[in-house]
Amino acid sequence: MQTQSDIRLTPQRQVILEELAKVKTHPTANEVYDMVRKRLPRIGLGTVYRNLELMADNGMILKLEVGGSQKRFDATTDLHYHIRCTGCGRVDDIQFSAMPQLDQLAANSSDYQVLGHHIEFSGICESCDDPQEAKK
Amino acid sequence: MQTQSDIRLTPQRQVILEELAKVKTHPTANEVYDMVRKRLPRIGLGTVYRNLELMADNGMILKLEVGGSQKRFDATTDLHYHIRCTGCGRVDDIQFSAMPQLDQLAANSSDYQVLGHHIEFSGICESCDDPQEAKK
DNA sequence: CTGCATGCAAACCGTTTGCATCCCC
DNA sequence: GGGGATGCAAACGGTTTGCATGCAG
Numbered sequence: 001m002q003t004q005s006d007i008r009l010t011p012q013r014q015v016i017l018e019e020l021a022k023v024k025t026h027p028t029a030n031e032v033y034d035m036v037r038k039r040l041p042r043i044g045l046g047t048v049y050r051n052l053e054l055m056a057d058n059g060m061i062l063k064l065e066v067g068g069s070q071k072r073f074d075a076t077t078d079l080h081y082h083i084r085c086t087g088c089g090r091v092d093d094i095q096f097s098a099m100p101q102l103d104q105l106a107a108n109s110s111d112y113q114v115l116g117h118h119i120e121f122s123g124i125c126e127s128c129d130d131p132q133e134a135k136k
Numbered sequence: 137m138q139t140q141s142d143i144r145l146t147p148q149r150q151v152i153l154e155e156l157a158k159v160k161t162h163p164t165a166n167e168v169y170d171m172v173r174k175r176l177p178r179i180g181l182g183t184v185y186r187n188l189e190l191m192a193d194n195g196m197i198l199k200l201e202v203g204g205s206q207k208r209f210d211a212t213t214d215l216h217y218h219i220r221c222t223g224c225g226r227v228d229d230i231q232f233s234a235m236p237q238l239d240q241l242a243a244n245s246s247d248y249q250v251l252g253h254h255i256e257f258s259g260i261c262e263s264c265d266d267p268q269e270a271k272k
Numbered sequence: 273c274t275g276c277a278t279g280c281a282a283a284c285c286g287t288t289t290g291c292a293t294c295c296c297c
Numbered sequence: 298g299g300g301g302a303t304g305c306a307a308a309c310g311g312t313t314t315g316c317a318t319g320c321a322g
Contacts, residue, residue: 008321010277029312044279049312051277065203067254069287070311083248095245102255109231112219112259118203119238119255123248144296146302165287180304185287187302205312206286 007058013051015039017060017075026064026072026082026091066091066120083121087128094121143194149187151175153196153211162200162208162218162227202227202256219257223264230257 007013019035020027027035033048052073056063062074066082068089079098084091107114143149155171156163163171169184188209192199198210202218204225215234220227243250 008276010321012278042279044281046280046313047278050314053313067201081242083242083246083250085248086251092246092248094242096241103257105232106217106219106230106257106259110219110228110257110259111262112221112228112257113265114219114257114259115222116259117255117257119253121239121242121246121248121250121253123242123246123250123252126247129249144301146296148303178304180306182288182305183303186289189288 007054007060012036012040012043012047013055015043016048016051017055020061020073021075024093026074028070028072030070032073064091064118067122079116081119081121083123085125085128086122087124090125092125094119143190143196148172148176148179148183149191151179152184152187153191156197156209157211160229162202162210164206164208166206168209200227200254202254203258215252217255217257219259221261221264222258223260226261228261230255 015036016032019039020032023035025031029049029052030045032052033043033045036043036048052061052063055061056073059077062077064072064074064082066072066084068084072091076093079100081094081096081098082091083094102117103114106112106117151172152168155175156168159171161167165185165188166181168188169179169181172179172184188197188199191197192209195213198213200208200210200218202208202220204220208227212229215236217230217232217234218227219230238253239250242248242253
């Protein structure tokens, strides 16, 4: 919960940030790596992971811990929801207003100190909306 | 989306199911393995994974694709929400009624064929509610 | 000159899979 | 006897980490 005060903006970090901001998808670390590598061919995958993690901790970007085996990253940090295609795994934004009041409900019905929430819808995206692919 | 018609109830499967039903937590595959191993010492981890996966496909149990690196399993299959402790990673149920109407909202504001949703709250559980542990 | 950041490669961890054996129908 | 289920161990994919080098302050 720190601010971005103390993070040095190295070329690598800047490029990661720019490339992430450039896409509306929610790329995995590897996808970010691929995008960034076009501009910085010698960058290491470890650096990408380290910096994505660091920026997420700093609140500069969002780390999405959605279903599926890979984490995804999002340059848009305000509260919004996502939908994941059970066919191909892609993740899109859901365009309706967030419901911060849910946190209150949760706080009332648990012993936790509630910090926030995330809603993840699942469905079939247009490209996968083919009787064949639909399963699994 | 098949029914449990065609699944053979082997001793291993039965024990997995029983042990899972016995706990209110949402154990990871490894935790299930540990519980089951007390009764079936020779069971393999692969068998546990295979059967959890199979039962989830059959709708007999729920596979929770929550945040964090591990999948968790739940013997309660009706729609309900969860809260995950950012300190220790434990997952508890949230006791308020589900909101199936959210799916309609999502359907209206996306090009997906919406299948369902899950809400995951995050917070600090009682045991971790110690200024020291709270971070990270 | 000092420390943080990087590239690289090896390690790690959760999960999946191939295979030989076993057991139930 | 045949097909699925099991135990075991090796492979796998995504992520993390140790380490030597590089670069900025």
